[in-house]
Amino acid sequence: MKTLRDAGGGLLISTIGLLFLLGARDMALGDLRNMGPGMVPTALSVVAIVAGLAIAVSEVLRGSGGASGFDLRALVCVAAAIALYAVMLETAGVFVTTIVAVFVLALARPQLRAAETLVVGIALSVFAWVVFVKGLGMPLSFLPDVRS
Amino acid sequence: MSDFLSGFATALQPVNLLYCFAGVILGNIVGVLPGIGAIAAISILLPLTFSLEPTTAVIMLAGVYYGAEYGGSIASILLNLPGTASNAITTLDGYPLARRGEAGLALLTAQISSFSGGTLGIVAMVVFSPLIVSFSLSFGPAEYFATLLLGLVAGASAIGAGPLKGIAMVAVGMLFGTVGLDLNSGFARFDLGIPNLLDGLSIVAVAMGLFGIPEVIANISASQAKEKPIAVNARAMYSAFRRLGAIVPSVLRGATVGGLLGPLPGAGPTISSFLAYSLERSTSRNPEEFGTGRVNGVAAPEAANNAAAQTAFIPTMTLGIPGTPTMAIILGALMIHGISPGPQLVVDHPDLFWGLVASFWIGNVFLLMLNIPLIGVWARLVAVPRRFFFPVIVALVCIGVFGVSNSSFDIWMVLLMGVLGYVLRCYGFPPAPLLIGFVLGPMVEEYLRRALMISAGDYSYLFSTPTSIVIHCLTAGLLLWSVVRGFRTKAPQPAG
Amino acid sequence: MFTKRAILAGFASAFALAALPAAQATDAFPAEPIRLIVPYSPGGGTDVTARIVAEAVSENIGQPVVVENRPGASGTVGTLLASREKADGYTLLFGIQATMALNPSLFKAATYKPKEDFDGVALISESPYVITVPGASDINTYEEFAEAASERMTMANGGSAALLAARLLARDADLKFSNIPYSGSGAAISDILAGRVNALISSPVSVLPHIESGALKPVLVTSADRYHALPQAPTADELGFEGFKVVGWYSIVAPKGVPQDRLAKLNAAFNKAVADPKTSQRLSEIGVTPSGLALGQQAVTDYIAKEYDLWTAEIAEAGLEAK
Numbered sequence: 001m002k003t004l005r006d007a008g009g010g011l012l013i014s015t016i017g018l019l020f021l022l023g024a025r026d027m028a029l030g031d032l033r034n035m036g037p038g039m040v041p042t043a044l045s046v047v048a049i050v051a052g053l054a055i056a057v058s059e060v061l062r063g064s065g066g067a068s069g070f071d072l073r074a075l076v077c078v079a080a081a082i083a084l085y086a087v088m089l090e091t092a093g094v095f096v097t098t099i100v101a102v103f104v105l106a107l108a109r110p111q112l113r114a115a116e117t118l119v120v121g122i123a124l125s126v127f128a129w130v131v132f133v134k135g136l137g138m139p140l141s142f143l144p145d146v147r148s
Numbered sequence: 149m150s151d152f153l154s155g156f157a158t159a160l161q162p163v164n165l166l167y168c169f170a171g172v173i174l175g176n177i178v179g180v181l182p183g184i185g186a187i188a189a190i191s192i193l194l195p196l197t198f199s200l201e202p203t204t205a206v207i208m209l210a211g212v213y214y215g216a217e218y219g220g221s222i223a224s225i226l227l228n229l230p231g232t233a234s235n236a237i238t239t240l241d242g243y244p245l246a247r248r249g250e251a252g253l254a255l256l257t258a259q260i261s262s263f264s265g266g267t268l269g270i271v272a273m274v275v276f277s278p279l280i281v282s283f284s285l286s287f288g289p290a291e292y293f294a295t296l297l298l299g300l301v302a303g304a305s306a307i308g309a310g311p312l313k314g315i316a317m318v319a320v321g322m323l324f325g326t327v328g329l330d331l332n333s334g335f336a337r338f339d340l341g342i343p344n345l346l347d348g349l350s351i352v353a354v355a356m357g358l359f360g361i362p363e364v365i366a367n368i369s370a371s372q373a374k375e376k377p378i379a380v381n382a383r384a385m386y387s388a389f390r391r392l393g394a395i396v397p398s399v400l401r402g403a404t405v406g407g408l409l410g411p412l413p414g415a416g417p418t419i420s421s422f423l424a425y426s427l428e429r430s431t432s433r434n435p436e437e438f439g440t441g442r443v444n445g446v447a448a449p450e451a452a453n454n455a456a457a458q459t460a461f462i463p464t465m466t467l468g469i470p471g472t473p474t475m476a477i478i479l480g481a482l483m484i485h486g487i488s489p490g491p492q493l494v495v496d497h498p499d500l501f502w503g504l505v506a507s508f509w510i511g512n513v514f515l516l517m518l519n520i521p522l523i524g525v526w527a528r529l530v531a532v533p534r535r536f537f538f539p540v541i542v543a544l545v546c547i548g549v550f551g552v553s554n555s556s557f558d559i560w561m562v563l564l565m566g567v568l569g570y571v572l573r574c575y576g577f578p579p580a581p582l583l584i585g586f587v588l589g590p591m592v593e594e595y596l597r598r599a600l601m602i603s604a605g606d607y608s609y610l611f612s613t614p615t616s617i618v619i620h621c622l623t624a625g626l627l628l629w630s631v632v633r634g635f636r637t638k639a640p641q642p643a644g
Numbered sequence: 645m646f647t648k649r650a651i652l653a654g655f656a657s658a659f660a661l662a663a664l665p666a667a668q669a670t671d672a673f674p675a676e677p678i679r680l681i682v683p684y685s686p687g688g689g690t691d692v693t694a695r696i697v698a699e700a701v702s703e704n705i706g707q708p709v710v711v712e713n714r715p716g717a718s719g720t721v722g723t724l725l726a727s728r729e730k731a732d733g734y735t736l737l738f739g740i741q742a743t744m745a746l747n748p749s750l751f752k753a754a755t756y757k758p759k760e761d762f763d764g765v766a767l768i769s770e771s772p773y774v775i776t777v778p779g780a781s782d783i784n785t786y787e788e789f790a791e792a793a794s795e796r797m798t799m800a801n802g803g804s805a806a807l808l809a810a811r812l813l814a815r816d817a818d819l820k821f822s823n824i825p826y827s828g829s830g831a832a833i834s835d836i837l838a839g840r841v842n843a844l845i846s847s848p849v850s851v852l853p854h855i856e857s858g859a860l861k862p863v864l865v866t867s868a869d870r871y872h873a874l875p876q877a878p879t880a881d882e883l884g885f886e887g888f889k890v891v892g893w894y895s896i897v898a899p900k901g902v903p904q905d906r907l908a909k910l911n912a913a914f915n916k917a918v919a920d921p922k923t924s925q926r927l928s929e930i931g932v933t934p935s936g937l938a939l940g941q942q943a944v945t946d947y948i949a950k951e952y953d954l955w956t957a958e959i960a961e962a963g964l965e966a967k
Contacts, residue, residue, distance in 0.1 A: 009575025017320070036333065047319040055316060070574045071365065079567055082542060083560075085546035085559050086560045098543055138547070139554055
C-alpha cells in the first residue's frame, strides 16, 4: 500500500499515456517519411508511459511518501462549484449559479459564515453580470431564463 | 525616422489620442480578467469601429491588443491566474513574489518590463522593419521545427523538478495538444464523438485549470492568511525601483527574443514568453532560484511578450500575414475600411502606418502611467483575507472561460484540468512544462510533417538551412548544459 | 423580467424588449429580434461578413438581427446547435460551404444532416479560389503550370474546401499536386512568397496585394466567370475544363419547418440587403463577392442540396470521409 502511494504520481502519468495509446489504436500510423495521424500520439503515449513508470520506480526506491498535503474535502468542494457553473450557468443565470457555487465553496472551510458568504455571492454575481454580460456581451442572463 | 516623427502628428490628433486611450484601458481590463482576452474585446469593438476613420479604428483595436499584455500580468502575479496565455509563465516567479509579500515589486517589475519590451519592440519596428520582414519570411517549416524543438527542450528543463518529471509533463501536454482535427489527414483524434473536441482543448481552459484552480484547492481551507503584505508606500516603491537595475539584462534578452519571434506567423507572444523564460533560467548562475520568486523570471517573459505584441504588427501590416488570431481580426478591420495590408501599405498609407506605430508608443506610455499608481491598489488586495479571493477566482474563471466560445463545455475542461493539476501538484509535478508541451506540441508536429511533405520524406531538409542548423546547435548545447549542470548539482548531495 | 433573447437584442439596439406572447408573433413577423447564429469566432472573415449582412437586414426587416457566435469544431458546434433550435424564423444560421456541404462527410462529430435539418433562406455570396505561383517562378501561363505540375508540384492550401478544389482540378487536368495543408493562409503565403512551395490555392482576397506587388502571379480562378479583381486570370472553364466551377459560398439557413410565409419574407429581406450597393460594396472590400443571383428560397435549398451531394461524392472518392 505504501509502495503504491509512493508510485502514485508516476502511475498517473503512465495511465494518461495508456489511455491515449488505447485511443490512438484506430489511427493510421503511416511511416516515418510519411506520417499518419497516429504516429505522433502513439510515440508520445509511449514516452509518457515509460517516463511515468521510471518516475514511479524512482519514487518508490526513494520512499518519497507520495502526495503531500492532499485535501479531499477542498478538492470535492471546488470541483463541485466548477461543475455547478458548467451545469447551471446557461439555464439558471449568473445570480443563482454564483450564490449556490459560493456556498459550496464555503463548505470547504472549517466553519461556515453564512451571512458573509451570501454578501460575497450577491456582490460577485452583480459584478460578474455587469462585466461579462453587460460589458462584454456574453449571452447569459442574470436571473433564471424562465421561457426557454 | 522622419516618417516616424510625422506619425506622431497623426497619433497626437485628439480623436486618435482619445481612442488610443480608450483602447488601452479596455485592453488592460480584459487582460486582468481571466479567460477573456483581447480577441473577445476586439471582436466586440470591431462593429463599433466601422464608423471611424481607419487609422483611428486600428489605433484603438491595437491598443486593446497590447493593453491586454500589460493587464495580463496582474492576475498572474496576484492570483496565479494567467490573464492571457502569454502571461502564464509570469506566474512562475510573480506569484511566489506576491506570496512573499513583494507583490508591489513583482507588479512594478512586470509593468516596467512590459513598457521596456514594448518600447524596444517599437524601436525595432521603426529601425529594422525590412530586416524583420525578410527574417520572418526566411522562416520555413525547417526553421520553425528547430525553434519549436528548442522551446520544448527549454520547457522540459525550465523547471527544477528533475528532468524525468519535466519530460513526463511535456509529453502529457503534447498528448493533450493532439486532441482534435489532424491538419494533414483531417482525422479527428481523441474527439470521443464530442464536437467541442474537434478544435482541440481550449488553451484558456487548460491554463486556468492547471494554474489557477489547484491554487484555490490547496489554499481554500487554510485558516488565516500567513502572508504579511509589505506596505506599498513611497519608500518601499523607491527601494523597489532601486532593485530594478538587476533586471536590465533580462529585459534586453527578453525583448530580443520577443522582437524576433513576434513577427513569425503562429509564434507570437506566448512562445516568446516561454523561450525568454527558459533562456533566462538556463543562462543564470542560480537556475534553481527560478520558480521561487525572482524578479528576472518576471522581467524576461513580460519584456518578451510585449516586444512580440508590437513586432507582430510588422508582417500583418506589410505582408498581410497575420501572426496570431488577434492580428487576423485587425487585418479584417483594415480590409473593412478598404485598405489591403501588404507591401504597398507603407507606401500608400504612410500616415496610417506611422501614425499607428507612434500611437503604440503613446499607448505604452499611457499604460505605464495608468498602471504604476494602480500597483498600490493591487498590492493592497493581497491584504484582503484570502477566503474572499477563492469564490472570486472560481467565478471569474468559469464565466470567463464560458465566454471564450459561449459554451459550458470549456467549464468542464477547467474542472478536469483543475483536478488533474491539483493531484499532479500534490505529487510534485510542475504545471508549466505541461502547458509548454500543450502549446508547442501541435506546432512541432505540424511543421515537422509539413517539412516532410514538402521534401517528400527527406529528413535532411530539416537541417538544410544555416538558420535551422544554428538553432539545432543551440538545442543540443542546452541539452548538454542541463546534463552537465545536473551532474554538478547532484555531486554534493547524491540523495538528490 | 428580461428574456435571454431580449437581453441580447438590448446590446445591439441599446433597448430591451419585454417578452411578447407567441400568438402575437405570427401576425406580424418578425415581432422580436432575430438571432443569427454564426458558427465561427468573432472577428474572422465569416463573422465580419455575417455582421455586415445582419446590420443591413436589420435596417429593412424592422427588427434587429443579432449575431451570436457559437464557434467550435470548424463550425460544427454552432451548426449542430442551430439544427436543434425552434423553427419559428427567429433563429437563423449563417451556413457556409464548409458546414453545409463538407463537414458532415469529413467529421463523425458533425451529426446534423444539411438536407434534412435546414431550409435555405438566402444565398449571400460566391467567391472563387485562385491558384498562384511565386513572381520569380518561370511559370507565366496555365500551359507552363500544367507542364511543371505533370511531374510533382507542391501545392499549399489553406483549408479543406480549397484542398478539394485542388484535387478536382488535379483529376480533371491530370496534374500531380502534393497538397500541403495549412491552417489558414498566413503561413501558406509566407511559404509561397519565399518559394518553399511551388503553388498556392486560396481565396483571392488573401493574395491580391501580393499579386499587385508582383510577388505572386495568378494562374487560374475556379469560378465560372473571371473574377472582377483579377481580370487577367483565366477560368478553368476557358482552359478547356468545361463546366468546371468550384466556389466558396455563404448562405443563410433556418432550422427545417419554418412557415413558408416567414421564409419568403426573410428571403426577400436578405436578398434586398445584399443587393443594396452600400452593402455589396462593403462585402467586396473584405473579399466577399455578393452572389448577385437573388435566388428564391426554394432555389437556395436546392443549391445547398446540390453542393452537399457533389462534395459528399467527392470526399468519398478522395477517401477523406470520416470512418
